[in-house]
Amino acid sequence: MTDSMQHAGLLTLISNPALTLGWVGLGRRYRTVRWCTRFDAARPWARPRSATPSPKLGPVLGSRGESGLARLALPVVRPVGRPKGADGWRSGSVQPPEGVARLLGGMGASGLSSHIERYGMRPNGSRAFISEVGRSGLRGRGGAAFPTARKLGSVAGRRQPVVVANGTEGEPLSGKDKTLLTSVPHLVLDGAALVAETVGATEIIVCIERGAGRPAAALAEALAQRRGADNLDVRLLATPNRFVVGEETALIHWLNGGDAKPTLVPPRPFERGVGGRPTLVQNVETLAHLALIARFGASWFRRLGTAGDPGTRLLSVSGGVSHPGILEVASGSAMREALDAAGRPPGPPPAVLVGGYFGTWLAPEHVAVVDLDRDSMLAVGASPGCGVLWALPDGVCGLAESARVARWYADQSAGQCGPCFNGLPNIADAFMALVNGSRPAEAAAALRRWLPMVTGRGACRHPDGAARFIASALRVFEDEVDLHARQGPCEASRRPPRLPTPAGGGWR
Amino acid sequence: MTMHLAVDWINCEAHGMCYALFPERISADDWGYPIIDDRPIPRPLEPLARRAAEACPTMALLMIIERSTRA
Numbered sequence: 186m187t188d189s190m191q192h193a194g195l196l197t198l199i200s201n202p203a204l205t206l207g208w209v210g211l212g213r214r215y216r217t218v219r220w221c222t223r224f225d226a227a228r229p230w231a232r233p234r235s236a237t238p239s240p241k242l243g244p245v246l247g248s249r250g251e252s253g254l255a256r257l258a259l260p261v262v263r264p265v266g267r268p269k270g271a272d273g274w275r276s277g278s279v280q281p282p283e284g285v286a287r288l289l290g291g292m293g294a295s296g297l298s299s300h301i302e303r304y305g306m307r308p309n310g311s312r313a314f315i316s317e318v319g320r321s322g323l324r325g326r327g328g329a330a331f332p333t334a335r336k337l338g339s340v341a342g343r344r345q346p347v348v349v350a351n352g353t354e355g356e357p358l359s360g361k362d363k364t365l366l367t368s369v370p371h372l373v374l375d376g377a378a379l380v381a382e383t384v385g386a387t388e389i390i391v392c393i394e395r396g397a398g399r400p401a402a403a404l405a406e407a408l409a410q411r412r413g414a415d416n417l418d419v420r421l422l423a424t425p426n427r428f429v430v431g432e433e434t435a436l437i438h439w440l441n442g443g444d445a446k447p448t449l450v451p452p453r454p455f456e457r458g459v460g461g462r463p464t465l466v467q468n469v470e471t472l473a474h475l476a477l478i479a480r481f482g483a484s485w486f487r488r489l490g491t492a493g494d495p496g497t498r499l500l501s502v503s504g505g506v507s508h509p510g511i512l513e514v515a516s517g518s519a520m521r522e523a524l525d526a527a528g529r530p531p532g533p534p535p536a537v538l539v540g541g542y543f544g545t546w547l548a549p550e551h552v553a554v555v556d557l558d559r560d561s562m563l564a565v566g567a568s569p570g571c572g573v574l575w576a577l578p579d580g581v582c583g584l585a586e587s588a589r590v591a592r593w594y595a596d597q598s599a600g601q602c603g604p605c606f607n608g609l610p611n612i613a614d615a616f617m618a619l620v621n622g623s624r625p626a627e628a629a630a631a632l633r634r635w636l637p638m639v640t641g642r643g644a645c646r647h648p649d650g651a652a653r654f655i656a657s658a659l660r661v662f663e664d665e666v667d668l669h670a671r672q673g674p675c676e677a678s679r680r681p682p683r684l685p686t687p688a689g690g691g692w693r
Numbered sequence: 694m695t696m697h698l699a700v701d702w703i704n705c706e707a708h709g710m711c712y713a714l715f716p717e718r719i720s721a722d723d724w725g726y727p728i729i730d731d732r733p734i735p736r737p738l739e740p741l742a743r744r745a746a747e748a749c750p751t752m753a754l755l756m757i758i759e760r761s762t763r764a
Binding site: 447448449601602603604605607608611634635638642643644 | 700701702703704705706707722723724725726728
């Protein structure tokens with residue numbers, strides 16, 4: 186919506202009759218950043234064990250303490266790249282990665298020298314890079330699939346922008362960002378430095394979730410190696426473990442000293458973000474792709490993938506497979522192939538949860554035919570989202586699993602918006618009633634009424650995600666709904682849960 | 694110039710003034726929160742919309758005014 190508003194010369198004003206007051210009220214939510222130098226060594230994640238930061242460096246990973254944002258004495262890094270003007274942004278000396286493992290092929294090259302050996306020096310970012318990104322057709326890999334060039338363009342040229350590399354992977358089934366940060370941290374940092382130069386930012390904040398020890402250690406080590414190489418102020422922060430934290434406005438609100446809860450838009454982050462400054466929030470996988478596009482160009486990027494959704498994408502495949510893990514596939518590969526690669530047992534395909542809890546269930550007949558690109562997925566009512574594939578294991582009740590996730594959705598609400606904190610618990614109860622076969626007709630009617638009633642009615646898309654997930658479960662497990670209505674909960678629904686529903690901690 | 698209504702969901706506390714005052718375009722959901730008909734408000738109804746927005750105790754009913762910048 187905001188994008189359409191930006192266009193076509195429409196000036197959008199939000200006015201409340203109590204004009205000034207209304208805006209003052211809004212303004213208070215965007216508190217200025219209170220910097221502080223506290224570093225909490227008591228928390229285990231705060232001091233990664235495998236990394237030994239040099240004493241000069243000071244703490245490389247901290248949290249925003251109780252009294253504000255921890256300002257970390259962090260490596261100021263000089264460009265690890267050819268000097269400006271060398272030959273635009275394309276690398277001449279290193280062969281571009283052939284094959285599908287563009288990102289994960291760099292595994293084992295986590296040190297700076299082996300990283301440069303494999304990928305070459307990092308080119309510098311410039312405004313021209315935005316059109317190159319536009320030609321590449323890259324879309325954000327965090328889930329929303331927003332065209333990256335447009336996002337870059339929205340921040341470029343604004344005053345004192347900030348870049349946030351978003352590695353908060355709140356989606357319980359997703360592990361690709363953590364894997365990426367652990368295995369090729371320099372690629373992500375290259376991307377972050379590159380977009381910072383592109384939009385004119387001198388400050389980068391890398392956010393990962395608390396408790397993610399290995400990626401934190403890898404990043405800290407990588408930052409130490411790049412010390413003085415990028416000429417940028419890079420900080421590493423560990424965010425609260427909550428599903429909505431990865432949402433841009435929630436992340437920014439937390440960075441600004443508040444709870445990690447979403448805020449009203451507009452203003453969007455690109456208008457007013459960290460410290461009130463224009464802020465570019467990019468998922469870390471997106472940044473890694475950008476680091477490669479800068480080196481090898483848009484046409485190289487388009488060599489894999491489909492015309493509408495080019496490049497490769499990372500998948501987190503788990504559930505009923507023998508080798509759960511992270512895969513990199515060319516966009517547009519068959520979903521069956523990805524599942525087979527992760528060790529799906531022979532036989533007809535299972536129902537698959539695509540895009541994680543913020544995604545949708547796909548019925549086996551769709552799983553059998555759909556390709557892993559945006560257009561093919563949209564045609565069957567799904568989207569690649571953040572790249573999660575969870576295959577429903579044999580002998581597991583998809584309905585009961587989904588009901589537990591519905592409950593989790595209610596528990597993960599930030600509790601700010603009425604339709605969300607009232608609607609989601611009601612919906613979870615109704616769903617549970619459906620699973621238990623108690624008054625199923627009433628429960629089904631209640632769900633039909635409430636799912637649309639929470640959709641589009643919150644500051645963020647949390648209730649929309651819940652409604653979409655639940656509606657897809659009811660569609661894909663239609664037969665089970667009937668069965669449960671007639672015979673009560675099935676035997677499988679009494680087994681221990683298979684889908685994780687992590688409790689999530691505080692909001693600070 | 695067109696006007697439509699939107700809700701600041703974080704500030705809305707379901708006081709219900711808006712749908713009491715402007716039932717032509719606002720109704721209540723099962724939990725007392727407003728359901729907004731987000732079509733543009735026709736000129737004759739604008740005073741009603743304004744009155745509803747003014748009456749909101751938490752100032753959560755927003756009037757969004759769009760106008761062309763190309764004169």
